[in-house]
Amino acid sequence: MAELKECVLVDGVRTPNARAHPAKGWFRNLRPDELLTAVYLGLFERNPQVKPEDVEAVFCGTANQTGMQNDIARFAWLASGLPVEVPTNGINQQCPSGMAAMEHAARAIMCGEGDIYIASGVEDMMNVGMGMGMDFPPRLVEYFNPAELPMGPTAEKLSEVENISRADQELVAYHSHLRAKAARDEGKFNEEIVAVTGHDEEGNEFVCTMDQWIRDDPSLEQMAGMNPAFKPDGVVTAATSSPLTTGACAALLMSREKAEELGLSYYVKYAGGQMHGWDPTLMGLSAYNAAKKLLERKGMKASDVDVYEVHEAFSVVTLACVRNLGIAENAPFDNVNLWGGALALGHPLGESGTRLVITLANVMKNERPDAKFGMAMMCGGFGNGNASLWEKVE
Numbered sequence: 001m002a003e004l005k006e007c008v009l010v011d012g013v014r015t016p017n018a019r020a021h022p023a024k025g026w027f028r029n030l031r032p033d034e035l036l037t038a039v040y041l042g043l044f045e046r047n048p049q050v051k052p053e054d055v056e057a058v059f060c061g062t063a064n065q066t067g068m069q070n071d072i073a074r075f076a077w078l079a080s081g082l083p084v085e086v087p088t089n090g091i092n093q094q095c096p097s098g099m100a101a102m103e104h105a106a107r108a109i110m111c112g113e114g115d116i117y118i119a120s121g122v123e124d125m126m127n128v129g130m131g132m133g134m135d136f137p138p139r140l141v142e143y144f145n146p147a148e149l150p151m152g153p154t155a156e157k158l159s160e161v162e163n164i165s166r167a168d169q170e171l172v173a174y175h176s177h178l179r180a181k182a183a184r185d186e187g188k189f190n191e192e193i194v195a196v197t198g199h200d201e202e203g204n205e206f207v208c209t210m211d212q213w214i215r216d217d218p219s220l221e222q223m224a225g226m227n228p229a230f231k232p233d234g235v236v237t238a239a240t241s242s243p244l245t246t247g248a249c250a251a252l253l254m255s256r257e258k259a260e261e262l263g264l265s266y267y268v269k270y271a272g273g274q275m276h277g278w279d280p281t282l283m284g285l286s287a288y289n290a291a292k293k294l295l296e297r298k299g300m301k302a303s304d305v306d307v308y309e310v311h312e313a314f315s316v317v318t319l320a321c322v323r324n325l326g327i328a329e330n331a332p333f334d335n336v337n338l339w340g341g342a343l344a345l346g347h348p349l350g351e352s353g354t355r356l357v358i359t360l361a362n363v364m365k366n367e368r369p370d371a372k373f374g375m376a377m378m379c380g381g382f383g384n385g386n387a388s389l390w391e392k393v394e
Ligand SMILES: CC(C)(COP(=O)(O)OP(=O)(O)OC[C@H]1O[C@@H](n2cnc3c(N)ncnc32)[C@H](O)[C@@H]1OP(=O)(O)O)[C@@H](O)C(=O)NCCC(=O)NCCS
Pocket: 095, 151, 152, 173, 215, 218, 219, 222, 223, 229, 237, 238, 239, 240, 241, 242, 243, 244, 313, 314, 347, 380, 381
């Protein structure tokens, strides 16, 4: 058996994240395949050394693969006018779909099946709403209470089980917005965002270069006055939930030798990934369990990882993960989500896993250049967690 190759992350781009709102969402007149086209073509424009026909395969994560997102991996590639010979593979792992796409590509490269891959993720939660077309097996009721399976109720249950207060959850959202705003204003997302033409709330066409949901003036007082979103006596609100979002992200992954041959630079390499299933009624803990198993397998402690991106599906998920890992107690976190998270940036389900890794790599390069290891962690609907470890290339 030949030695494993090294897989490096050469580039990553994303569209801005827009509200998935039929009247206010900036991308309300676009389709999700058009957003994928923007990121695929963005990668080729930024890396002219890479010809589309040289891509071995394209992986694309999408949580809800129906309607406009049915085999969107293939349709978006073809509708972009890209070569028919390049195969595509749609991946579904609910929220970690885009992270699974990265890992599929990285593993293929490391195994020597090809040298150049695109991993991507997309979700348009307006055109393809959460749960659209889903037909749950009725037999699930033998094992789970169906009322506890939707995402909001899992966040409520997690708040109870882990005894995480509403005030602590609001602090996470507050700092997520503050950090995202600071990162945006300082131009830190410029490296990862490709401009997309959309429509503002008045209907005027404009070139979007930033995320729509970030609040410039988050207020703890205002948050404290919001109604619970999922049950009358609950603690989770719209402020402590990631919003319904639309966006796409794509990454260019290569064997290190191919990147060298093409004269492309890179900063991090794939150091391992781990999926882990968990009780779907406490799906937020799937991210923690994936990370824990990955660390154990690598013989590492949580403190050996210098910087984390812990998905903010809900504030409570991030808190449960950082507390269980023992890396933080309350927001603002020292080494977690330094440029904000999904509470402020949005969470287009299948996109987020790719975005988290791209943002992590940019944080490692531009914010924490001393960091050797970075980890991205995603919880997933119905208990599919995923964690992905990246290492600065020496
Ligand atoms: C929580 C949820 C039900 C709220 O949906 P909604 O009622 O349509 O609400 P919106 O997100 O549009 O927000 C409602 C209002 O609250 C406001 N709001 C949200 N966060 C706020 C904050 N931090 N401070 C003040 N106001 C806030 C919004 O701006 C909006 O008002 P606007 O339309 O005037 O701007 C929805 O966002 C949701 O389901 N989120 C979870 C998605 C999910 O499960 N993802 C998968 C995770 S695993």
